[in-house]
Amino acid sequence: MRSDLCGDLRPADVGRRVRLCGWVAKRREHGEHLAFVDLRDRTGVVQCVVDGSVEARSEWVLSVEGTVRARPAGTENPDLPTGAVEIAECQVAVVNRAEPPPFPLDDRSAADEAVRLRYRFVDLRRPRMQRNLRVRSAMVAAMRQSMVDQGFCEVETPLLWTPTPEGAREFAVPSRLHHGDFYVLPQSPQIAKQLLMVGGFDRYFQIARCLRDEDLRADRQFEFTQLDLEMSFVEPADVQRAVTRAVSAALEAGEMARVGEPVGVAEVASEAARRGRGPRGSAASGPSGERDDPARAPEAAEVAVMTWFEAMDTYGSDKPDLRVESNLVDLGPVFAGTEVRAMVAPTVKGLCHRGGAELGRNRLDALTDQARQLGAKGLAWFRIGGQSGALTVDSPLDKFLSADERAGLLSATGATPGDLVLVVADEWRVCCDVLGHIRQELAGLAVTAGERRLCWVTDFPLFDGVDDEGRPAAAHHPFTMPHPDDLELLDRDPLAVRSQAYDLVLNGWELGSGSIRVHREDIQRRIFDVLGIGPAQAEARFGFLLGAFRYGAPPHGGFAVGVDRLVALAVGEENIREVIAFPKTQSGIDPMTGAPKPLGARQRRELGLGPLAER
RNA sequence: GGUCCUGUGGUGCAGUUCGGAGUGCACGCCGGCCUGUCAAGCCGGAGGUCGCGGGUUCAAAUCCCGUCAGGACCGCCA
Numbered sequence: 001m002r003s004d005l006c007g008d009l010r011p012a013d014v015g016r017r018v019r020l021c022g023w024v025a026k027r028r029e030h031g032e033h034l035a036f037v038d039l040r041d042r043t044g045v046v047q048c049v050v051d052g053s054v055e056a057r058s059e060w061v062l063s064v065e066g067t068v069r070a071r072p073a074g075t076e077n078p079d080l081p082t083g084a085v086e087i088a089e090c091q092v093a094v095v096n097r098a099e100p101p102p103f104p105l106d107d108r109s110a111a112d113e114a115v116r117l118r119y120r121f122v123d124l125r126r127p128r129m130q131r132n133l134r135v136r137s138a139m140v141a142a143m144r145q146s147m148v149d150q151g152f153c154e155v156e157t158p159l160l161w162t163p164t165p166e167g168a169r170e171f172a173v174p175s176r177l178h179h180g181d182f183y184v185l186p187q188s189p190q191i192a193k194q195l196l197m198v199g200g201f202d203r204y205f206q207i208a209r210c211l212r213d214e215d216l217r218a219d220r221q222f223e224f225t226q227l228d229l230e231m232s233f234v235e236p237a238d239v240q241r242a243v244t245r246a247v248s249a250a251l252e253a254g255e256m257a258r259v260g261e262p263v264g265v266a267e268v269a270s271e272a273a274r275r276g277r278g279p280r281g282s283a284a285s286g287p288s289g290e291r292d293d294p295a296r297a298p299e300a301a302e303v304a305v306m307t308w309f310e311a312m313d314t315y316g317s318d319k320p321d322l323r324v325e326s327n328l329v330d331l332g333p334v335f336a337g338t339e340v341r342a343m344v345a346p347t348v349k350g351l352c353h354r355g356g357a358e359l360g361r362n363r364l365d366a367l368t369d370q371a372r373q374l375g376a377k378g379l380a381w382f383r384i385g386g387q388s389g390a391l392t393v394d395s396p397l398d399k400f401l402s403a404d405e406r407a408g409l410l411s412a413t414g415a416t417p418g419d420l421v422l423v424v425a426d427e428w429r430v431c432c433d434v435l436g437h438i439r440q441e442l443a444g445l446a447v448t449a450g451e452r453r454l455c456w457v458t459d460f461p462l463f464d465g466v467d468d469e470g471r472p473a474a475a476h477h478p479f480t481m482p483h484p485d486d487l488e489l490l491d492r493d494p495l496a497v498r499s500q501a502y503d504l505v506l507n508g509w510e511l512g513s514g515s516i517r518v519h520r521e522d523i524q525r526r527i528f529d530v531l532g533i534g535p536a537q538a539e540a541r542f543g544f545l546l547g548a549f550r551y552g553a554p555p556h557g558g559f560a561v562g563v564d565r566l567v568a569l570a571v572g573e574e575n576i577r578e579v580i581a582f583p584k585t586q587s588g589i590d591p592m593t594g595a596p597k598p599l600g601a602r603q604r605r606e607l608g609l610g611p612l613a614e615r
Numbered sequence: 616g617g618u619c620c621u622g623u624g625g626u627g628c629a630g631u632u633c634g635g636a637g638u639g640c641a642c643g644c645c646g647g648c649c650u651g652u653c654a655a656g657c658c659g660g661a662g663g664u665c666g667c668g669g670g671u672u673c674a675a676a677u678c679c680c681g682u683c684a685g686g687a688c689c690g691c692c693a
Contacts, residue, residue, distance in 0.1 A: 026654090030650055030655085032650090047653070057644095058644095072651070075652075077652090100644060101626095109626070115626080187692090217692090218686090464693095474693050476693070477693045585686085
């Protein structure tokens with residue numbers, strides 16, 4: 001039906017007879033002798049000149065035949081990629097009429113998200129959504145290519161899986177053939193991919209849909225996509241290298257896909273510049289021959305590596321945002337023998353916020369409330385004034401501080417006039433959590449702002465606190481291999497055991513996590529013991545996995561990258577709904593289809609589901 | 616389960632503090648004029664259950680209670 005795409009036409013095309021199809025982005029009529037129609041398709045818009053009036057309204061679907069010509073001198077539009085040319089002598093055919101759109105489709109205008117989602121098919125026509133989903137496609141293609149290049153084999157695993165009552169809440173699917181029995185949709189292909197390792201596919205990957213029936217957030221949907229991978233005969237660094245390559249390839253492909261798009265040209269330019277001078281190559285260089293193919297991203301971006309303890313101790317978070325300058329400092333020595341009651345605690349940590357002395361009492365009170373909500377007994381604040389050499393301290397606590405303590409506080413935090421020092425004295429974990437939250441909040445950085453700072457966080461604890469019955473709870477999942485140095489602690493002091501689990505973090509967002517898995521039955525049994533899962537229970541829940549492990553399980557480990565989050569960051573969106581074609585609202589509703597909806601009586605009967613209670 | 620923010624013609628907002636006639640702005644829509652516009656311009660017009668329900672009051676978009684929807688967050692997300 002068409003010879004060209006609207007956004008592709010350039011002066012080189014002048015003189016060509018073209019046929020275009022698209023939607024009316026804008027119509028400008030100048031009486032009965034002249035009208036302009038901006039015709040839009042996925043590549044952009046081009047101006048069509050109609051001699052006479054034109055019967056076409058916004059979003060009507062048109063087929064236009066005409067001749068490309070240079071615009072008359074002085075009428076070029078430098079804001080448009082096609083702005084040097086126009087389509088003349090147009091014959092316009094109306095392919096389909098359209099009602100006026102329920103909201104403006106240009107990217108300048110905001111629209112209520114509920115309305116956008118109800119008319120998502122129209123919303124998707126907007127350049128921003130077109131860009132987001134096309135960048136996503138390019139990034140997924142690059143990841144897939146990177147994995148294949150690295151020798152991984154793509155394998156699909158079942159969506160109709162079996163209940164594994166651990167971890168996230170599962171979506172259940174009633175069985176028609178076995179009334180009363182249910183499949184569940186997988187929270188992730190975790191167990192399936194471990195079975196693939198036993199099956200000898202020693203490098204597996206999948207662009208996998210995962211489903212978790214948990215409450216939704218800006219960065220969480222019921223269903224989301226992971227780059228899921230698993231490898232045999234590896235150490236954590238091997239997995240991390242493979243993941244870093246795939247993620248780097250995706251990010252580069254995302255940037256390339258953004259170049260030339262009508263949206264955010266300036267941002268793309270600055271990104272490209274950054275890419276040009278950015279340091280790289282911390283990971284081992286890839287096989288030769290990949291270097292010149294931009295879709296393959298042979299070398300990894302620069303990635304920091306730190307242990308979980310370092311991350312918590314220094315940044316107050318297991319997903320540290322390395323863009324934020326101020327870090328937590330240990331004030332234990334300063335307040336070692338203090339008589340200030342508020343500072344007597346196992347740990348005293350401080351945070352210096354540059355320029356924070358201007359914060360008013362209301363803000364400081366709000367921060368204190370927040371600290372209490374996060375479990376701290378309080379939050380001490382010190383507004384630093386004066387000038388270097390003669391600092392003054394404004395704080396309710398100041399009159400209780402000794403001269404040494406005041407000096408120690410200032411030197412340890414490196415505070416200068418105009419700064420705000422915040423101090424929490426409590427258990428180590430509370431100090432870290434509270435100051436970590438406040439550090440992030442005071443920085444006020446959007447996840448998409450500025451540079452991208454990737455980091456690996458390693459050596460997570462094997463268990464994260466205790467559950468309601470006082471039993472340690474698995475931090476990652478119950479198949480995570482303990483750190484080899486901590487094996488003997490497993491029975492004595494399980495909460496102190498580190499694991500071989502690791503996260504990939506970008507600007508404070510967890511992009512994914514993984515671990516080396518337990519492949520030996522004796523260690524698995526000891527872990528189940530700690531978790532309070534007896535042999536019978538373990539057999540009932542994970543029998544097929546444990547059974548498989550008796551038939552020659554290789555040592556293995558893997559990872560899963562959150563694709564939605566990665567794409568969101570790449571296109572500068574803070575909400576993954578913007579990179580998903582048909583997302584759900586925070587209450588799990590699809591405003592377009594109305595799902596979820598009741599099932600008819602007949603369908604319920606077929607599925608063996610009883611009548612529902614009155615609603 | 617909880618905290619907070621939002622809800623006003625099709626869209627985006629102002630009006631809510633301190634009650635006084637559905638008042639206002641921009642865009643869009645409909646009609647007219649207009650031969651080089653491109654966020655076109657000019658003139659005219661239509662379009663409202665102020666989310667919904669209840670209460671207080673002579674009087675409620677505005678105050679109170681409840682409820683629904685959307686969003687941000689906490690819990691939750693092995």
